[in-house]
Amino acid sequence: MLVAGVLLLLFPFAALSSTIVKGLAYYYLSLGNDIPGPLSHRFSSLPKTYHLLKGDLPSHVAKLHAKYGSVVRMAPNELAFAARRHGETYTAIAQLEKRRREEHGRIRRRLSHGFSDKYLRNQEPIIREYIDLLIRKLHEKATGSAAVCAVRVDMCEWLNWTIFDIIGDLGLGGSFGCLESCSYHPWVRMVTSTLRLNTYLQVLAGMRAKRIVQRISNSSILKTREQSRALIAEKLAKRLELTDQRPDFVDSLVRNKDDGVIIMSFPQLAINASALTIAGSETTATLLSGAIFLLTTNVGVLGKLAREIRSSFKDDCEITMASVSELPYLVACLNESLRCYLPVPAGLPRVVPEGGAPVAGRFIPGGTTVAVWQWAINYDPKLPSYGLTLTSSTPKGSLEIEGLPAIN
Numbered sequence: 001m002l003v004a005g006v007l008l009l010l011f012p013f014a015a016l017s018s019t020i021v022k023g024l025a026y027y028y029l030s031l032g033n034d035i036p037g038p039l040s041h042r043f044s045s046l047p048k049t050y051h052l053l054k055g056d057l058p059s060h061v062a063k064l065h066a067k068y069g070s071v072v073r074m075a076p077n078e079l080a081f082a083a084r085r086h087g088e089t090y091t092a093i094a095q096l097e098k099r100r101r102e103e104h105g106r107i108r109r110r111l112s113h114g115f116s117d118k119y120l121r122n123q124e125p126i127i128r129e130y131i132d133l134l135i136r137k138l139h140e141k142a143t144g145s146a147a148v149c150a151v152r153v154d155m156c157e158w159l160n161w162t163i164f165d166i167i168g169d170l171g172l173g174g175s176f177g178c179l180e181s182c183s184y185h186p187w188v189r190m191v192t193s194t195l196r197l198n199t200y201l202q203v204l205a206g207m208r209a210k211r212i213v214q215r216i217s218n219s220s221i222l223k224t225r226e227q228s229r230a231l232i233a234e235k236l237a238k239r240l241e242l243t244d245q246r247p248d249f250v251d252s253l254v255r256n257k258d259d260g261v262i263i264m265s266f267p268q269l270a271i272n273a274s275a276l277t278i279a280g281s282e283t284t285a286t287l288l289s290g291a292i293f294l295l296t297t298n299v300g301v302l303g304k305l306a307r308e309i310r311s312s313f314k315d316d317c318e319i320t321m322a323s324v325s326e327l328p329y330l331v332a333c334l335n336e337s338l339r340c341y342l343p344v345p346a347g348l349p350r351v352v353p354e355g356g357a358p359v360a361g362r363f364i365p366g367g368t369t370v371a372v373w374q375w376a377i378n379y380d381p382k383l384p385s386y387g388l389t390l391t392s393s394t395p396k397g398s399l400e401i402e403g404l405p406a407i408n
Helices: 002-029 039-043 046-054 057-068 086-091 098-115 117-143 155-172 186-206 210-217 224-241 249-254 266-296 299-312 328-340 374-378
Strands: 071-075 078-081 357-359 362-364 369-372
Touching: 039 046, 039 071, 046 057, 046 071, 046 186, 057 071, 057 078, 057 374, 117 155, 155 186, 155 224, 155 249, 155 266, 186 224, 186 266, 224 249, 224 266, 249 266, 266 299, 266 328, 299 328
Parallel strands: 078 369
Antiparallel strands: 071 078, 357 362
16 A cells, blocks of 8 residues: 555656656757747646646637747647648648548548538428427427526527437437427437546546556446447437438448448448537537627627528528528628637647658658647737628628627
8 A cells, every 4th residue: 555655646746757858858859849839838748738628728829829920839749830721731741641541531522422512402401390490499488488488598508409400310310309308318418528528538648648548438437438339329220221312421421322332331330420420510509609699799790680681581481501601791790600619629630750741831850740720820810810800702892790709
């Protein structure tokens, strides 16, 4: 017990010493040690970890870019870029893990059919069904008894329920029933509840605490993952039993367009269907929640948008995907909302291949992690997209969004 206690006390000091030694080694031996950044970030990844756990890492990166420029050091072996053209930043590392990239490209090409104009037109009745259900449920809340009307309506929840039902239908062949029950499906609740836990596991994995990660992964806390996989497999199996083709994402993933033969294994399909369901639900709900907040806190903008919509349609049957995309003010409001409340504010990391490569005009040594942080770009006061006036390509040239507090 005494030995275990001593080791437990020494572990933080050993971890800190190891981090500092690695940081010093990288600083003095790396070719990229001239890239600016706070001194603490040069020698340790602990500052990044702190802001990650605190939940303000994207805004922290934006402050670093504002102080140090378009390239800043996040950790001894990690750089953040504020490059507007992502392609130029990542072109140099395009050959990394060629096999995985080819597999990803193959899946992406198949999935793209599910987002084509033809598929989207075919999916519109499915989507419209859930939008109508959302409106009907909210109308019941608004016109019900005094007790019902007094209950606070959390639009974030309602939007999450709607989008999860839509994506569940398009991605797994069946709704999660969130809107009907006005509550989260157990699978949806499992997914949302484990997002924060995944952040902690990411931190532990970065500290190379493999045993701790394995022990946690084997605990009852993370057994929900197995339950989640089982539920996805069950819904997917029922979807594949359908003989009639449905205009959904599964159909575009698994069937050869020539002979209709299933060409993807069930485990691969389950992984991709689960990822698609998660990626397409919370992200969309985040954007729409932000848009509703901005509109309801800017009455002038809301009024102008309402006038555009009401003057464009005589009946709700005229409201379609194609028709709403022709409303310039609505599109501009969504674009501004997407800039202010982007669903994925963090950078998508890439690792520079062995031997190094030029990235955004600078030579970066191999093994360095690089990423473009969209939040920093969106909130950069030096860029044209910043401010209260949004310029959009419209027949009239520019479109002003008055009053949207993009930064406040």
